[in-house]
């Protein structure tokens with residue numbers, strides 16, 4: 001038996017069944033899709049944020065004649081997250 005809750009809920013139900021269990025399974029699937037989209041968007045935004053931080057650290061660091069990691073430290077940012085960016 002599958003340990004996926006949706007598969008288990010659907011096991012004894014036909015396509016088109018309108019019981020509350022099948023409605024719940026549909027809702028769980030919809031929420032899983034939404035969650036997956038939100039996680040993808042969050043990763044994309046974190047990458048964008050890290051790149052913006054990296055650029056700011058480089059520009060400010062170049063202006064002051066210090067390494068970007070010093071600027072990151074001043075702002076409480078993890079420079080390792082930004083270091084791998086172009």
Ligand SMILES: [Zn+2]
Pocket residue numbers: 013014017018019020021022023
């Ligand atoms: Zn059902």
